[in-house]
Amino acid sequence: MTALALEHVDKRFPTGTLALQGVSLSVGSGEFVSLLGPSGCGKSTVLRLLAGLDQPSAGRVRHPERAAETGFVFQSPTLMPWARVADNVSLPLRLAKQPRAQIDAAVQSALERVGLAEFAQAFPRELSGGMQMRVAIARALVTRASLLLLDEPFAALDEIGRMRLNVELLRLWQQERFTAVFVTHSVMEAVFLSQRVVVMAPRPGRVAQEIRIDAPYPRDESWRASAAFAASCVQVSQALQRAVESAEEAAHA
């Protein structure tokens, strides 16, 4: 069942730049999809369109029926520095004016799921970058979201932290069964995490190729060390290379 889709979408910014041209993309319910591409290929724009934060200039965006339950994780944790961790996580529920007891329970549960239950009363500046990102994920999940959109969330972390959070994210995904659209510019990350990698080309942004990654879940370090993983990475890298080259050719034409 299709959870959401872009149908022949164009996006032109007020400055005149054509960010996306003729992008068609569909995501199945419960699927884990990565958007991979060089900078300027419009992957973040696609994510914003899927979130409903922007509107397409042409074409259609199809949202899930319960549009309210979308979680978004930005590249920076985007926490409110003046509020404690618990208040940050409870924000979506407070804005929806849910009853207090319900909010407290949901926050507790979300923090437990990301392993930060004892930091509920801390302020964001007391936490490390990785911990702040986990708070952001907790916030994204607190509404029992059926759709999680992530815009290069682990790009600012170190390698170890990044790998750890990749594993965490997959664990949560398997637990909660949400649909995930994950934007990245790391081939290895896209291959590690997703069932399908959508390779995008720049100028203007469009879908170049879609590659299925058929490895089974749960995925861990053994998957990362396997030959199949390496092969998939090569396949995706080549697709990416082709996409970039063809874009350059088109630009010089």
Place this chain on the structure above:
Amino acid sequence: MASRLLHAFALAALLGCATALAADKVVFATNWKAQAAHGGFYQALADGTYERYGLTVEIRQGGPQVNNRPLLPAGKIDFLMTGNLLHSFDNVKNGVPVIVVASMFQKDPQALFAHPGQGYASFEDLKKAPIVYVAKDAQFSWWAWLKAEHGFRDEQLRPYNYNLGPFLANKASVQQGYAVEEPISIERQAKFKPMTFLLADHGYSTYSTTIEARVDTVRGKPELVRRFVEASILGWVNYLHGDRSKADALIRAANPEMDQATIDQSVALMKELGIVDSGDARTLGIGAMKPERIADFYSKMVKAGLYKPGEVDLSKVATTQFVNHGAGVAERAKLKD
């Protein structure tokens, strides 16, 4: 023959240089922008009287935002024009070593003005005015005397910022001014003659437009002081009774907002009210001062609560060594003929 001519030449040149060298540079600061009430000083400058007395005088104007008073004890100027004796009492009280050496005015032209037809027939009526515009420095000096002696109250007080507007707009109000200046501007701007109440006629017997000098100038260079005072006295005689056209030109050059008609009217008022050349000045010469009068004025101010008895050593307030010698009396007699 040639050598004698040469000798004579050399002597003359030397004398000329000597005179030029002997001319003392003197800075005299006034307390307002150039006006007819400063006329005598500009006259002495314009007609060469200061020069004849061996003085190169620079007259520095005062003004609404300018305060020249601290310059005298600081040594930046040599002589200072002062509006009334209260400043001099304060100087002595606070140990500032300056002293009054002459008083050009025998009457202080400070006055209160009212609109005609508002029921202010006499000075006593003024204390009923709803609003009295008084400038900042006066608020802390003779306003206290008006309150103590003539029943004025702080509730009437509004600051006077040297702008006629508020007074002209509010017919029931009263404002301060110089009896020889403000009525002219009022009549010109608003086409009516204000009722003028000279404070001097109601017990405010201070000397006015005095010349102050540092005590060490008086002690160390008494000749210089005498020359400046006498030349100034002569300047006043010539200004009031002689040809003052050059002096007026100097005044108008220094203060471009001043016009000849105003100067003429002001001089007429000075004569009519007997500001300069009246009372003791007629016999003792302009600039005359009598210690008894100073003491009497002081006791009036003590009564008004401005000073405590004995707080000011009156002997230090003024010196009469440079005045009361009849300077200028003969010249005035000649000019009157």
Place this chain on the structure above:
Amino acid sequence: MPDRGATPRALRFAAPTIAAALALLAWEGAVRLFDIPPYLLPGPWLVLRTLVENFGSLLPSWWFTVKITFAALGLAVLGGAALALLFALSRTLELGLFPFAVVLQVTPVVAVAPLVLILVDNATATVLICAWIVAFFPILSNTAIGLRSADTNLRDLFRLYGASRWQTLRHLLVPSALPYFMAGLRVAGGLSLIGAVVAEFTAGAAGRETGLASRILEASFRTEIPKMFAALVLVSLTGVAIYALMNLLAHLVLRRWHESQR
């Protein structure tokens, strides 16, 4: 836990105190060395003695100035913050009204005070209004900027969760603006004092309801220079105290989470 090593408390008190002590010593030294008479520049010891002698008469004037300063500051906070909130809600209003606010800021109080006095015919009200005029703008300007400085991603997040305008204002814009508001308050405190003093110079009337400005003028006109300095010192000390108070306020409000309070 991130710790950049906050400035040790000892240094925070010692540095300004020592600097002040040195300055005072230099002042007293200069006065004695150059034999400067008290009616030109009184030394700090003389000023202190004069302050103590005249404390009884200076205190009510000081209290009057303080009352006006804080009343004007309070009104400036109310007016400035309220208007900034209005601007945050309506861009049109902001574009239309902001120029007026700028005009208020650059108008010299010395020139405006006599005109205000003619309008309201009350010296105390005039001083209050003038102090308000100078204190109002930094609060308005800083708070308005603060309300606009909310993190873009957070703003998107609020939009994503369907927050109403009021919710966005209350939970995002206002907390974001708080550090900026505090910075504006710090500036406005001192300005309010200056406005009160300067306005009283031109529009105050001697006698009743007078503050330190009138005492400064009075001492100046009566050639009581040490007393004039004593009143000036009171004004300066009050300014320092107000600044310290505003700093303390900022610290209390922001200390848990803002970078400026490390």
